[in-house]
Amino acid sequence: MRLMSKRLFDRVAVVLYLMMFSINLSSQQLPIPSNIIHKQLDNGFSYYILPNGEPGKIGLYLFSDTGSYVEKREERGVAHFLEHMVFKGSKNFPGNKTADTLESLGLRIGRDYNGSVNDIFTEYRVFIPENNKVTLEKTLRMMNDWCFNLQMDANDLEVEKKVVIEEIKLRSSGGTPFVIGTYLEGHNGLGTAEQINSVTAKDVKDFYKKYYTTDQLALVVHGKVDEKNIIRYIDKLFGELPGTIADNRNKYLDLSKETIVSGEYKNKRADMLVLGFKTRDFPVNTVASFKKDFIYKVFCEMLSNRLSKLPDSDIKKVTANTAVPFTGNLWFNFRLEAKEGASYKTMLDNFNFVIAQARRFGFLQEEIDYYVNDFLKRYKRLATRSEDYLGDVKKHFLKGDVPLSLIDKVKYTQQISNEISPEDFSDLLNHFTEYNKTILFDNTAKAFEDGFDESYILASLRHIEKNAKVMPYKFSEPSSQFAIGSTNDLPEVEIEDKEAGKIKKKVKLGDYLYVLKYDNGIKVVVNNAPKSDTQIKIVSKHGLNNIPQEDRALFKYVVDHFDEKFGVYSEKGARDLRRRLRIYKDVEFGNYNYELSLKGNNNNFSQLIKIFNLIITNNSKPEAGELSESLKRYLKRVTQNKDEYDQYSNYILGKGLEVPALTSQPIDDAIVARFFEYNNMFKRSLKDAYVYVGGELPENVDDLISTYIASIEPVRFNTSVNEKASPLFIEKPTVKEIAWGKTSAKSSFMFSNVKDKPVSFKDKLISEGIAEYGYKRMFQILRKKYGFVYSLGASGYANVSQNLSAVSIRYIVEDKTNVDAAQRAMLEEVLPSMSEGILSEHDALVIKALLEKDYVSSFYETDRVSSDYLKWGLDYGELYTMQDFQKIIRTITEEDIEDQMRRLINPDNYIILLQQK
Structure with a gap:
C-alpha cells in the first residue's frame, strides 16, 4: 500500500480541521449575558436575576408555563379562575392575610400586584420599592406559597365566580384564528358564565396540582438587589419546594398534525386570505439554531417583498413572518389582503407564481445580502439602547431561546452573514408548501367565488411547479417610508450658532435627576434614568384661562398648525426633517396649563434639541387661507362631543372653564397675527414654566441645554386675562x-x-x-x-x-x-x-x-x-x-x-x- 505524501496529508488535515471547526461552531452554545443570573435548582425550579429594572422599584415575577390553551373543553376558564384564587389565601398567609400583607407593604391590586393568564403562560407580578430588604423577603415568601400552598376556600371560590363573570362580560374576544378548526376554536381563555358557574373547588385544585410543579414554574427578580444575599435566600426558600416533575412536556396541541381549510374566517378591516404552513418550533440556543431562525426570518422577508411587488396582482398588502402561535408550534404565516375587485383564486395564483419563480431560479444573492444587512442595521440601532431582558428570559423559560445581548446578536448575525447563500434556502423553499396547513378565508366576502374550496386550494398548492411561464426575478428594494437607517444616515439640522446661557446653579434631585437654573430665569429638569423616553417638554402654568373666551376653541385647534415650518426649512422641508429623524411634536392645552413636547430617540438627541430651539424661536406664521380650509375639512369629518364627565369634574375641582364649541368661521390675517402672539407667549414664557429633558442622554447634555435652550430669551405672558372659576358648590347629595x-x-x-x-x-x-x-x-x-x-x-x-x-x-x-x-x-x-x-x-x-x-x-x-x-x-x-x-x-x-x-x-x-x- 502506497503511503500518503506529507503535502497531501497536510492538505487533508487542514480540510478536516476546517470541517471540525465548522461543526464545532454550529454546535456552539449561545452564551447567556454575564449580567443575567440564571439557575435551576435540584428540584427543577428556575430563577433569574436581571439588572436594569425601573429605577426606584423591583419587579418580582412568578411565571407558570401553563396557559389557557392546555384546557380541554370541559376545563375552559379554570386556568384564569386559578389565577384569581392565588390572592385569596395560602398556608402561611391564610384567608385575607395575603391581601392584608400586600396592602401593609403599600401595594394595591391592579397597580402594584396582579396576575394574568395568556394562551401559553400565567404570570404573577409584584412591584416593590428598592432598598427594602424586609419587603423583598416577605414578598418572596408569599410567592413561594403561591407555588404549592394555596388554600382555595370554597366560599371564596363562589364569591370570585361573580367577579370572573363580570370580567367575561367586559371582554368579547373570540380567541386567535390560529386555532380555527381545532377544539380550541373560540377559546378566549375566560370560558363562559355557564362554565364558570359549574367550576368546583376540586376542578381548580386538580388543575393546580397537575400544572403548578417546580419544573413548570420560574421566578424573575428584575431590579437593583444585593445579588449574593438574594441568591442565598432564593436557593434556601425555593429549594425546599417538593421536586414534583410532571409529565406535561406535550401539554399543548400540536397544530402541525392536520391540515385545516376554513371559509368562516372574518376580518373586519379587509378581505384576507391567510396561508399558514405548519411545522414544529425549536429552541434558539446554538449558533446553528440561531442561523436557522435567521434564515427563516430572511426567507419570509424576501417572499413578502416579491409578493408585494408582483405586477398586476390582486394582492394589496402582504404580511409574511414566522409565527409561534403557542408552545411547540411554528408557522410560516402569509396574510394576503385583497385589492378592490380581487378574487381569492387569483390571489392564490399570485402566491403560487412567486413560489414557482423562486423554486425555478432560486433566491438572488443580492436580495439575501440586502435583508441580512437590513437586519444588521436594525440590531445595531437597537444595540445603542439600554437592554431589558425580561421578555428574553420569559422566552428562555417557555421555549428555550437563549437570551442574547444586542451586541452578541449583532456579532452572531455578522458571523453567519458571510456564509448565507441561496443554497441555504433551497430545502425550505422546495418543501414548506408540503407541510400541513391552515388556510383561512371568508366565504361571504366579495373576493370569494364558487369553487374556491378545500380541494381546489390544496390541489393548487400541490401543483405549484405547473406555473410554466415564470421568468427570472429582478430584485428591487422594498419601498418603505420607515426604512431603517444607521446613525450615520441621520441628517444634520441647520441652525445658527448660539451663545450658550450661563448655569447659575445645578441642584441634584435624585440619582438620575437634577435641575439646571440659568441667569435668565429658565429652569431645566434633566432626567437620565435608564430607559427614560427621549423627549423635551415645556410644562407651563398658563392655559386657556389666559386668553379670551371667544378665542379658546379656535386657538386650541389652529395651534397645531403653527411652527410647521421653522428656521431655513419650508413646511415640507421641516416635515421631511422630522420624519427622517423620527421626531414627533405634541401640544396639549388644559384649562389652566400647557404642555409642548418633542419626542425622539436616544440616537438623535443633539438634533432633537436643535429642532426644539428652532420651534420655540420660530417667527413664521401659517397662511390664513390654509387654516380656513383645514378647519372646514376638520369640521366635516369630526363630530364634536363635549366630555360631560370631564366638564363636571373640572367644575367640582375648581378647574372649570367656558370653552365654546368649535364652529366654522373665516380665519383672516388679523386672527392669525393675534394667535401667533398667543402661541409665542405660551411657548416662550419660560420663567413661568419648567423645561423637561429626558432620555438616555449624551455626556455633553448640559452643554447642549445651555446652547439650545438657555439661549432662548423668555417673554412675559401679558394677555391680561387670568380667568378663574369657583368650585361647584353642592348644597345636597x-x-x-x-x-x-x-x-x-x-x-x-x-x-x-x-x-x-x-x-x-x-x-x-x-x-x-x-x-x-x-x-x-x-x-x-x-x-x-x-x-x-x-x-x-x-x-x-x-x-x-x-x-x-x-x-x-x-x-x-x-x-x-x-x-x-x-x-x-x-x-x-x-x-x-x-x-x-x-x-x-x-x-x-x-x-x-x-x-x-x-x-x-x-x-x-x-x-x-x-x-x-x-x-x-x-x-x-x-x-x-x-x-x-x-x-x-x-x-x-x-x-x-x-x-x-x-x-x-x-x-x-x-x-x-x-x-x-
Whole structure:
C-alpha cells in the first residue's frame, strides 16, 4: 500500500480541521449575558436575576408555563379562575392575610400586584420599592406559597365566580384564528358564565396540582438587589419546594398534525386570505439554531417583498413572518389582503407564481445580502439602547431561546452573514408548501367565488411547479417610508450658532435627576434614568384661562398648525426633517396649563434639541387661507362631543372653564397675527414654566441645554386675562346622569372641601391617602363581599389656587341591575365610617405605606416626572426629592387623616356622576 505524501496529508488535515471547526461552531452554545443570573435548582425550579429594572422599584415575577390553551373543553376558564384564587389565601398567609400583607407593604391590586393568564403562560407580578430588604423577603415568601400552598376556600371560590363573570362580560374576544378548526376554536381563555358557574373547588385544585410543579414554574427578580444575599435566600426558600416533575412536556396541541381549510374566517378591516404552513418550533440556543431562525426570518422577508411587488396582482398588502402561535408550534404565516375587485383564486395564483419563480431560479444573492444587512442595521440601532431582558428570559423559560445581548446578536448575525447563500434556502423553499396547513378565508366576502374550496386550494398548492411561464426575478428594494437607517444616515439640522446661557446653579434631585437654573430665569429638569423616553417638554402654568373666551376653541385647534415650518426649512422641508429623524411634536392645552413636547430617540438627541430651539424661536406664521380650509375639512369629518364627565369634574375641582364649541368661521390675517402672539407667549414664557429633558442622554447634555435652550430669551405672558372659576358648590347629595356609550355603568362619588388657608403638599398627600382608603373599602365591600363590580378607581386632588382638597372614588358595574344595589352599599357601608373619621392605627399605617410606595417607586416614571412632578413644582414653588416625599409622608399622623377625612367625606354634600346609556 502506497503511503500518503506529507503535502497531501497536510492538505487533508487542514480540510478536516476546517470541517471540525465548522461543526464545532454550529454546535456552539449561545452564551447567556454575564449580567443575567440564571439557575435551576435540584428540584427543577428556575430563577433569574436581571439588572436594569425601573429605577426606584423591583419587579418580582412568578411565571407558570401553563396557559389557557392546555384546557380541554370541559376545563375552559379554570386556568384564569386559578389565577384569581392565588390572592385569596395560602398556608402561611391564610384567608385575607395575603391581601392584608400586600396592602401593609403599600401595594394595591391592579397597580402594584396582579396576575394574568395568556394562551401559553400565567404570570404573577409584584412591584416593590428598592432598598427594602424586609419587603423583598416577605414578598418572596408569599410567592413561594403561591407555588404549592394555596388554600382555595370554597366560599371564596363562589364569591370570585361573580367577579370572573363580570370580567367575561367586559371582554368579547373570540380567541386567535390560529386555532380555527381545532377544539380550541373560540377559546378566549375566560370560558363562559355557564362554565364558570359549574367550576368546583376540586376542578381548580386538580388543575393546580397537575400544572403548578417546580419544573413548570420560574421566578424573575428584575431590579437593583444585593445579588449574593438574594441568591442565598432564593436557593434556601425555593429549594425546599417538593421536586414534583410532571409529565406535561406535550401539554399543548400540536397544530402541525392536520391540515385545516376554513371559509368562516372574518376580518373586519379587509378581505384576507391567510396561508399558514405548519411545522414544529425549536429552541434558539446554538449558533446553528440561531442561523436557522435567521434564515427563516430572511426567507419570509424576501417572499413578502416579491409578493408585494408582483405586477398586476390582486394582492394589496402582504404580511409574511414566522409565527409561534403557542408552545411547540411554528408557522410560516402569509396574510394576503385583497385589492378592490380581487378574487381569492387569483390571489392564490399570485402566491403560487412567486413560489414557482423562486423554486425555478432560486433566491438572488443580492436580495439575501440586502435583508441580512437590513437586519444588521436594525440590531445595531437597537444595540445603542439600554437592554431589558425580561421578555428574553420569559422566552428562555417557555421555549428555550437563549437570551442574547444586542451586541452578541449583532456579532452572531455578522458571523453567519458571510456564509448565507441561496443554497441555504433551497430545502425550505422546495418543501414548506408540503407541510400541513391552515388556510383561512371568508366565504361571504366579495373576493370569494364558487369553487374556491378545500380541494381546489390544496390541489393548487400541490401543483405549484405547473406555473410554466415564470421568468427570472429582478430584485428591487422594498419601498418603505420607515426604512431603517444607521446613525450615520441621520441628517444634520441647520441652525445658527448660539451663545450658550450661563448655569447659575445645578441642584441634584435624585440619582438620575437634577435641575439646571440659568441667569435668565429658565429652569431645566434633566432626567437620565435608564430607559427614560427621549423627549423635551415645556410644562407651563398658563392655559386657556389666559386668553379670551371667544378665542379658546379656535386657538386650541389652529395651534397645531403653527411652527410647521421653522428656521431655513419650508413646511415640507421641516416635515421631511422630522420624519427622517423620527421626531414627533405634541401640544396639549388644559384649562389652566400647557404642555409642548418633542419626542425622539436616544440616537438623535443633539438634533432633537436643535429642532426644539428652532420651534420655540420660530417667527413664521401659517397662511390664513390654509387654516380656513383645514378647519372646514376638520369640521366635516369630526363630530364634536363635549366630555360631560370631564366638564363636571373640572367644575367640582375648581378647574372649570367656558370653552365654546368649535364652529366654522373665516380665519383672516388679523386672527392669525393675534394667535401667533398667543402661541409665542405660551411657548416662550419660560420663567413661568419648567423645561423637561429626558432620555438616555449624551455626556455633553448640559452643554447642549445651555446652547439650545438657555439661549432662548423668555417673554412675559401679558394677555391680561387670568380667568378663574369657583368650585361647584353642592348644597345636597346630587346624582348627575351622563350619557356613556357603553353597556356598563360607571359611578363616581366626588367630595370636595375648601379651606380658609393655603393647601399644602401634605394636604394633597392626605387627600390621595383618603382616596386609597376609599378604594380599599370599596374593594372589601362592593367586590369582595357582594361581587358587584369588576373595576375600581380612586384619586385625591388639591387645587392650590382655590385652597381646595377633593376625593373621587369610582367603580364600574357591568350588570346594570346592580347599579342601585352598589350605590346603596356605598351609602350604607362604605362611606359612613369614613364620614365620621373612623380609622384604625393599622389603616393609617397602610395609607402611609401606599403613599410612600407610590411616590418612591414611581419617582422616575416618565409620565410622572415629565408632567405631574413639574406641575407640583409650579404649584408649590419647590421641586421635591424622593427623600422629601418620604419625610412629608412620615409626618402624617392618624389624626391628620381622620380630621381631613371628616371634612371631605361629607354625607350631606357630594355628587355622584353616573355614566350609563
